Amino acid sequence: MSAFAATQADFAQALTNPAQPVPIGLTTTDGRNDPLRFAVYRNNVFVGLTQALAKRFPVTRRLVGEEFFAGMARVYADAEKPASPLLFRYGDTFPDFIATFPPAASLPYLADLARLETALTRAYHAADVAPLGLDVLSAIAPDTLPRTVLLPHPSAAQLVSAWPVGTIWAAHQGEIVGTVASRAAETVIVARPVMDVGVHVVPANHAGFSAAVFEGATLGDAAARALDSDAAFDFGAALVGLVSLGAFSAVRLNGEEA
Amino acid sequence: MLTARPSAPTKLPSRAGLGLKPEHYAAILDDVPDIGFFEVHAENYMGSGGPPHRYLDAIARRYPLSLHGVGLSIGSARDLDTEHLKRLRSLVDRYRPHSFSEHLAWSTHDACFLNDLLPLPYTPETLARVTDHVDQTQQALGTRMLLENPSTYVLFAESTIGEVDFLDTVARRTGCGLLLDVNNVMVSAVNHRLDPFDYIDRFPVEHVGEIHLGGYDEAIDGAGERLLIDAHASAVRPDVFALYEHTLRRIGPVPTLVEWDNAVPDFVTLAAEAWRVDAALDAVRHAVADRAA
Numbered sequence: 001m002s003a004f005a006a007t008q009a010d011f012a013q014a015l016t017n018p019a020q021p022v023p024i025g026l027t028t029t030d031g032r033n034d035p036l037r038f039a040v041y042r043n044n045v046f047v048g049l050t051q052a053l054a055k056r057f058p059v060t061r062r063l064v065g066e067e068f069f070a071g072m073a074r075v076y077a078d079a080e081k082p083a084s085p086l087l088f089r090y091g092d093t094f095p096d097f098i099a100t101f102p103p104a105a106s107l108p109y110l111a112d113l114a115r116l117e118t119a120l121t122r123a124y125h126a127a128d129v130a131p132l133g134l135d136v137l138s139a140i141a142p143d144t145l146p147r148t149v150l151l152p153h154p155s156a157a158q159l160v161s162a163w164p165v166g167t168i169w170a171a172h173q174g175e176i177v178g179t180v181a182s183r184a185a186e187t188v189i190v191a192r193p194v195m196d197v198g199v200h201v202v203p204a205n206h207a208g209f210s211a212a213v214f215e216g217a218t219l220g221d222a223a224a225r226a227l228d229s230d231a232a233f234d235f236g237a238a239l240v241g242l243v244s245l246g247a248f249s250a251v252r253l254n255g256e257e258a
Numbered sequence: 259m260l261t262a263r264p265s266a267p268t269k270l271p272s273r274a275g276l277g278l279k280p281e282h283y284a285a286i287l288d289d290v291p292d293i294g295f296f297e298v299h300a301e302n303y304m305g306s307g308g309p310p311h312r313y314l315d316a317i318a319r320r321y322p323l324s325l326h327g328v329g330l331s332i333g334s335a336r337d338l339d340t341e342h343l344k345r346l347r348s349l350v351d352r353y354r355p356h357s358f359s360e361h362l363a364w365s366t367h368d369a370c371f372l373n374d375l376l377p378l379p380y381t382p383e384t385l386a387r388v389t390d391h392v393d394q395t396q397q398a399l400g401t402r403m404l405l406e407n408p409s410t411y412v413l414f415a416e417s418t419i420g421e422v423d424f425l426d427t428v429a430r431r432t433g434c435g436l437l438l439d440v441n442n443v444m445v446s447a448v449n450h451r452l453d454p455f456d457y458i459d460r461f462p463v464e465h466v467g468e469i470h471l472g473g474y475d476e477a478i479d480g481a482g483e484r485l486l487i488d489a490h491a492s493a494v495r496p497d498v499f500a501l502y503e504h505t506l507r508r509i510g511p512v513p514t515l516v517e518w519d520n521a522v523p524d525f526v527t528l529a530a531e532a533w534r535v536d537a538a539l540d541a542v543r544h545a546v547a548d549r550a551a
Contacts, residue, residue, distance in 0.1 A: 002335060002383060003381070003383060003416070004335040004378075004379070004381070004384050004387060005335035005336070007335075007379055007414070007416065008334065008335045008336075008364065008367065008378070009367070011376065012367040012368070012372065016372070025414055025416055026412045026413070026415075027412065027413050027414070027415045028412065028413060028479070028481075029413065029450050029451045029452075030481070032481060034412070034479050034480040034481070035480060036477075036479050036480040036485070037411045037449075037479050037480065037485065038411075038412060040411045040477070040487060041374060041376060041411065044373075044374040045372055045373055045374050048373040048374060049373055052373075081370040081371060081372065082370065082371040082373060083369065083370065083371065084329075084339075084342070084371055085301045085328065085330075085331075085342065085365065085371045086301055086304050086305075087301065088302070088305065123308075124305070124308050124309065124310075125305025125306060125307070125308050125310065126305070126306055126307060126308060127306035127307045128306075128307035128308065128311075128312075129307075154306065154307075155308075
């Protein structure tokens with residue numbers, strides 16, 4: 001290793017391990033090896049990373065409070081550094097971390113709420129593609145509709161949660177926290193068809209259908225699965241409701257290339 | 259050393275510019291305030307699409323644009339990330355910025371981004387490395403770049419070259435320009451007990467393509483002495499503004515960015531900082547004209 005590479009490796013090693021001493025060779029004008037000066041760099045790294053998480057997970061932060069969030073983010077940032085300089089992607093694995101972070105166990109919906117917030121940032125930065133219009137759907141011949149597969153829009157994500165995460169998220173958008181009346185499970189769709197990212201709670205009687213369509217089932221298979229559990233399932237209403245969210249970009253016939 | 263000299267992009271105007279913040283997109287497009295240019299951190303616009311690109315498209319149509327990288331890690335002992343260079347190239351192609359700049363610093367190690375602009379020793383070995391990286395960047399982007407002087411809190415015992423000489427040599431060998439951050443000069447000078455005016459007076463003015471100004475915070479070091487922190491969380495401090503005015507008297511009018519990246523105020527407060535800078539630029543323009551008359 002070159003002298004330069006060795007110096008940098010020592011610096012990086014000490015930077016991310018606060019228990020380590022200041023690297024030998026770092027000095028001041030009066031020849032001191034000053035831990036407080038090196039601490040500025042350590043602090044910059046962690047403040048920057050925890051601020052990036054606070055920015056990406058505002059509702060998660062609001063749910064646990066600033067202090068708890070800062071502590072939780074600090075533990076995560078200790079273990080997980082960004083994989084690239086694209087900081088808006090930092091925290092993709094934060095929800096999984098929250099799910100296994102014992103101090104957060106008393107809020108069992110917190111990890112899913114954080115998952116919803118990662119989907120929001122991804123949608124915000126996703127590629128711009130025209131959403132699938134209802135006109136395309138209505139032009140499909142009735143006999144080919146069951147074989148049709150809907151392709152998700154680049155901005156779209158579906159979150160199937162055992163908790164009312166969409167309602168909890170929506171209740172924390174204003175200055176005053178709204179009420180969450182039910183603790184029922186929710187399926188939430190995030191999509192940004194044009195400029196604004198939408199968060200949509202799928203009606204409970206359409207949730208199974210929506211999940212199947214997002215997983216790539218044909219409309220026929222998705223409808224059959226929905227009818228199995230609900231004889232009153234309304235295929236037309238569920239399909240129009242789903243496509244209207246702007247969460248799909250194209251259709252494909254099963255067995256054909258997109 | 260044989261180095262192709264990429265052409266400089268269209269120049270930024272010698273006026274005050276501001277960092278573009280998402281919270282100000284709408285105000286800027288509604289009011290189209292009289293600001294010399296806007297500067298963006300390249301990494302914030304490396305997503306595939308969405309509002310950041312739509313707003314930047316609209317703003318770049320109305321204002322000169324400076325593209326400022328914070329993640330290339332030019333001062334790294336390791337090779338540059340060619341994927342990151344490609345992402346920068348696609349931004350350069352898409353937005354045709356009037357300037358591209360990066361830092362004499364490193365931020366990536368072992369495929370992990372450390373999210374700070376970290377210092378490097380100044381030796382013949384690091385000089386060769388940085389020179390290669392600047393060359394490679396200019397080739398990859400097809401444009402001349404500006405390299406920014408850092409703010410530092412520590413020195414390296416192994417350094418054998420002064421920072422000004424280091425930057426001057428990189429500029430001469432690669433044809434790159436320099437971004438002179440006057441706040442960084444003050445931060446490093448106080449932290450290392452140097453004279454900031456002497457630093458400015460020795461700086462190779464012929465390479466300076468842009469100036470940065472920002473606000474520092476204050477702390478104390480292990481010896482209980484004053485330690486300045488490059489924070490970008492306040493207005494430009496009076497001593498830095500005085501050093502800036504000194505710099506302008508030496509260099510003449512130069513495009514000048516006010517950096518205010520943390521605790522971002524409302525747009526009116528930012529614009530007031532820009533007007534203060536424009537007034538200083540006008541004053542030096544008049545002084546030059548008076549001398550010529």
